[in-house]
Amino acid sequence: MTDDSLLAQAREWVGRAANQPATARDPVNVPMIRRWCEAMGETNAIYFDESAAQAAGHPGIVAPPAMLEVWTMAPYRPGGRTAEEGMAVLNLFDEAGYTGVVATNTRQEYDRYLVPGDVITSTPIVDDVSDEKRTALGIGHFVTLRYEFTDASDERVGRMTFRVLKFKPNLAQPKAEATEEGGENKFPHPRPAITHDNAFYWEGLSNRKLLFQSTDGRLRHPPGPMDPVSGSLEFDVVESSGRGTIHSFVVMHQPRLPGFEYPLPVVLVELEEGVRLVANVLDADPKEVEIGRKVEVDFVEVEPGYILPAFRLS
Amino acid sequence: MSNQIVTISDIAVGQSLPELVVPITASAIVASAIATNDFENVHHDKAAAQATGVPDIFMNILTTNGFVQRFVSDWCGAAARIDSVDIKLGAPNFVGDTMKLTGEVTEVQGDKVEVRVSGRNAIGEHVGATVKLNFGGAA
Structure with missing residues (x-):
């Protein structure tokens, strides 16, 4: 589902009951x-x-006024809520990958204080679905629900506006920590930022596969959200043969960054598939590195669980 | 315990409420989540909370609402009715943190008083709240 049709579907709920009214299992x-x-x-x-x-x-x-919502909360069940207790408008977002949920606002207004014996019913109505917002937690939509609380004689006792953010959680980032080895600080290797666009690439590497994005047979690298020719945001993932030739290179002498060995050959390899990739060279005398030489990909676990592609001279 | 700690004649705009420091322990989070009938596992199951990408269990919004009410109630006692509580949530209250609640009277109109409450933890502002009180309802 595209984000536009998701939003249109979610907004069809505005003004409608988000689910069945819930009547408290126990009186106040x-x-x-x-x-x-x-x-x-x-x-x-x-x-x-x-x-x-x-x-x-x-x-x-x-009863303390702030308990208003407490009386009609869903019961504990091993395994979480039943389908009836969930809200279809929120489920739409879950199905589209907005699996995160966090309450951001609540406003309660009290018509009267509740007394023991009151049996409370709450009715939630979908009030608003926001445009897509970029937040610290990830991109998402704010969904505002309006609750009416009534007593056994159907008199309103209170109201609540409740806003939640349904979001696509930001991806977990690899952690680099300096370790001490033989009394010396060993600096961590630089780490990539994992995004929704490049997560497939780094997952591929962790399985020792070199993967590229492909749209209508056009391959591209580094990973990005859009095919530059068609403008499409959809892409397939194809595995590279790992064979290529050195298109260009440098041998780094200075500056000496922690985490690398010098002199350090850095090659731009053109793979058989036509895609170019920057990487290091393994087990080669820097003097042997030349434009046009055939190379093959290998995978190096530079730190536990962190795998990078590198090339060996064929 | 006093039923009436302040009266409407004592109250003026700019007046501060006595601070309240709430230690955020695992016990406090679990006890209050259960007391508010909130069985979402991120409020009592550390492994389930961590699976969503957060470091530990954290306080639920119904409890934040409860602490804001209690903080204001400690000051105004039984003298006032609570008309409304409006809450904006920010930095979560995780285990091991401490939340300090501060408050100030922002409006007085007849019997109606508005109090602005802020609860801060080590990460930042956990809650910003506006509480509306009515001192005219009591006998």
């Missing part, structure tokens, strides 16, 4: 109020002392 009750007050460190006596509540103008013990 003192044991749950007491447990909530203990967890929050709430010591206001109107929540557990009848006479203190009456002295403050209440009919008797009242």
Whole structure:
């Protein structure tokens, strides 16, 4: 599904019930109020002392207003929520890869304080679905839900606006840590930034495969989001034979960056498939490195779990 | 315990609320998640939380809401009714952190008082909240 049709589908929900109304399994009750007050460190006596509540103008013990949503929460079940408890509008985003969810805002308004015996029903309505936003957690959409809370006689007791961000989690980044070896600091090898565009490439390398993007048979490297000819964001992944020729090279002497051995040949290899790739050369005298020489790819585990392509002279 | 810690005549714009420091322990996160009937596993199961890319379990929003109410309630006691709580969440409250709540009166109109609350942890602002109180409802 494209992002446009996802957004259109999600926005069809605006103004509609996000799922069935949920009626509290238990009426408002003192044991749950007491447990909530203990967890929050709430010591206001109107929540557990009848006479203190009456002295403050209440009919008797009242529930903390912030418990409004607590009464209608879904029960614990091993394995998580049932399909009925999930919201179809949010599931749309899960199916499209926006698997992350985080609550960002909540606004509660209270019409009256709840008293023991009240049976609360909550009805969620989809209020808004935002355009795509770039956030620190990843790209995503804000979904705003509007809840109405009613009592057994269908009188409204409170309202809530609840906003969640459904996002595509940023990919896990490899961690490089300096290690001490023989009393000397060994500096970590530089690490790539893993993005949604290049994750396939680095996954391929970790399986000792050299992979390239291909659109309509056109291969490209380094990885990028768009085919430069058609503008397409879709691509296939093809595996390289790993055979090629040196198109150009340099031999690095200075500056000497930690994590490499010098003199350091750096080659630009043109692979049989027509794609060029920059890499190091293994087990070669820098004097043997020449334009036009045949090379073959190998894979080097420069640090545990971190594999880079390199070439050997054929 | 006092039922009425402040009265409307004591309150003026700019007044600060007494600070509240909340240690964020695993026990506190789990106890409050369960007390708010929130069984999402990221609030009680460290391995499940880590599988979503975060370092540990973290406080749920219903508990943040509860602590904001309790913080204001510690100050205004039974003298005021809470009309509304508006919360914006930021940096998560992970195990091992501490949240410091501060607050200030931002508006007084007759019996209606608005308090602005901020809860900060080691990462940044966990919660920014606006709480509206009504001192006219009590007997």
